[in-house]
Amino acid sequence: MNKKKLIPIIALVMIAALVIVILIIFIPPGKKPIPSARKAIIIASANDFQKSEPEDDFNEGTDANFSSETGRWVENCTNGYGGIDNDLGHDGAPGVIKLIAYSGGGYVNMEYVFNWTKYYPLYEFAIYNLSAWVNITTNCCPMTPATIIPPGPGARIGLRWLNSSNGVVRTDWSKGIFETKTGWINLNVTGIVDNSTLNEITQLHLVLAVEGNMTGTDMVLFDDVRVERWISVNVTNPINPIPPPGKIDSDGFPAQALQVYWILKHHGYSDENIFLMLYHKNDNIIDINANDGVSNDLTEAIIDVEDDDVNNSRFKQELNVSIEGSFASSIKSKDQLIIYMVDHGSNKIAGGGNATYHFEADDSYISETEFFNLVRQIDCDRMMINIDSCFSGNFLNINSDIGQSWYNISNSILITSTTDVFSWYWRDNNNLDGFAGSWFFHIFWDRLNQNQTIEDAFDYAKNYIPAGQKIPIIQIQNPLIQDNLRIKDTWSFNSIPQL
Numbered sequence: 001m002n003k004k005k006l007i008p009i010i011a012l013v014m015i016a017a018l019v020i021v022i023l024i025i026f027i028p029p030g031k032k033p034i035p036s037a038r039k040a041i042i043i044a045s046a047n048d049f050q051k052s053e054p055e056d057d058f059n060e061g062t063d064a065n066f067s068s069e070t071g072r073w074v075e076n077c078t079n080g081y082g083g084i085d086n087d088l089g090h091d092g093a094p095g096v097i098k099l100i101a102y103s104g105g106g107y108v109n110m111e112y113v114f115n116w117t118k119y120y121p122l123y124e125f126a127i128y129n130l131s132a133w134v135n136i137t138t139n140c141c142p143m144t145p146a147t148i149i150p151p152g153p154g155a156r157i158g159l160r161w162l163n164s165s166n167g168v169v170r171t172d173w174s175k176g177i178f179e180t181k182t183g184w185i186n187l188n189v190t191g192i193v194d195n196s197t198l199n200e201i202t203q204l205h206l207v208l209a210v211e212g213n214m215t216g217t218d219m220v221l222f223d224d225v226r227v228e229r230w231i232s233v234n235v236t237n238p239i240n241p242i243p244p245p246g247k248i249d250s251d252g253f254p255a256q257a258l259q260v261y262w263i264l265k266h267h268g269y270s271d272e273n274i275f276l277m278l279y280h281k282n283d284n285i286i287d288i289n290a291n292d293g294v295s296n297d298l299t300e301a302i303i304d305v306e307d308d309d310v311n312n313s314r315f316k317q318e319l320n321v322s323i324e325g326s327f328a329s330s331i332k333s334k335d336q337l338i339i340y341m342v343d344h345g346s347n348k349i350a351g352g353g354n355a356t357y358h359f360e361a362d363d364s365y366i367s368e369t370e371f372f373n374l375v376r377q378i379d380c381d382r383m384m385i386n387i388d389s390c391f392s393g394n395f396l397n398i399n400s401d402i403g404q405s406w407y408n409i410s411n412s413i414l415i416t417s418t419t420d421v422f423s424w425y426w427r428d429n430n431n432l433d434g435f436a437g438s439w440f441f442h443i444f445w446d447r448l449n450q451n452q453t454i455e456d457a458f459d460y461a462k463n464y465i466p467a468g469q470k471i472p473i474i475q476i477q478n479p480l481i482q483d484n485l486r487i488k489d490t491w492s493f494n495s496i497p498q499l
Helices: 003-026 252-266 312-319 368-375 441-449 454-462
Strands: 038-044 052-054 073-078 080-088 094-101 106-115 127-138 149-162 168-173 185-192 203-214 218-230 274-278 336-342 356-359 364-367 382-388 412-416 480-483
Touching: 038 252, 038 312, 080 106, 094 106, 094 203, 106 149, 127 149, 127 203, 149 185, 149 218, 168 185, 203 218, 252 274, 252 336, 252 441, 274 312, 312 364, 312 368, 364 368, 412 454, 441 454, 454 480
Parallel strands: 038 274, 038 336, 336 382, 382 412
Antiparallel strands: 052 218, 073 080, 073 106, 080 094, 094 218, 106 203, 127 185, 127 218, 149 168, 149 203, 356 364, 412 480
16 A cells, blocks of 8 residues: 555544544543443332131031031032031041932032021121031941042032122132042132122121032041131221231232342342332241242342331332432433332222222322322333232223223333232242242243243233132233233343343
């Protein structure tokens, strides 16, 4: 190359390099390109669940153990009969209820029914748990195991809810069993006096039932029937529950929030970009999973706001972009945001069909409209909002047409644990599923953690059948999803950009 031409080229390169250096040095810091960040705000604002209150007048009385039953159980049998007998029960004492097929055998449909509300009060919004010991055997001596043959659900127990006209509103059933080869088996079922159907619930019947094909020597024994009442938040007025408060601190809500926290950490979210608000007062050991080898998931978790400071005022402050120093004010236009909220919810206390999210620290709440008006001001590239509470479908909808009138947050994927009904949780990990927290969102986040897309995780979780249930979550509480970004089939921890 001609040297005369080379010298000007070198000079131009040096001048360009000098300009770049000057720009880097003298451009104000606020004008420098800002990389995008993945951010999250996680809140669990309660750790109380229902307190179990045994109905001792019934449990310790003659109606429950059948040692000297008073005649309040009523037989209703097809091709069989029932009665009290002095065979030894589960407790080793004489006195059981027998449901026995007629000598010819064949299909039977037999019930023994106790009219609870004829003798005991029924509390609105309370959850009732019915349990009983069951033994499927023969009437030969010594007794040997027998088998019930379908069709029919076998032996089971149920809570039958009726209205004031004696019409059956619904029956909550335990699982059905067909044999008890190892002897006595315990069954249990729960149901809530929620009045969520068209008919108001005014009555409760306890049902011991057998349906299927039996031989003429087969019988089903029931013993030690027990009823417990679990106090729930009164969704009409959570400040004054009915009956008086009977709360116990449980792992469920804080465990669910911590599951989300640790999954985000596992996938590269920094504590600087996670704002964790966690109410775990009087509960300093939180165990998400009984089988993961971690006994306390609070260990090394960085909690930004905890216990009494987790309240309505502070949460709204952190969501407000106009407040300097709030978490929302730190979110930039190229960032992405996850909002995860778990706690009690209501669709009654604010009036006008407005759903609310509850704070245990001061019995306050944030309404759906307050939440929407704050979140819609957050300018970011994309966000995923998870509302994990009862009536959460209502919380993200404009009116009672749940799932059809979503709040218009155009840069979002909205996911709720339920529609406008109750949402269910394990209070701790002492259950067959082995985890504490949301029946839906625990499974959803577990699948996200396995790098599934939001769509695949949602579909898997909604079809999950919790331990002790016979139907999937979609039939129990019907989780909802609204994908305003149209990326649910691609967005995951493995996608570009990452979840």
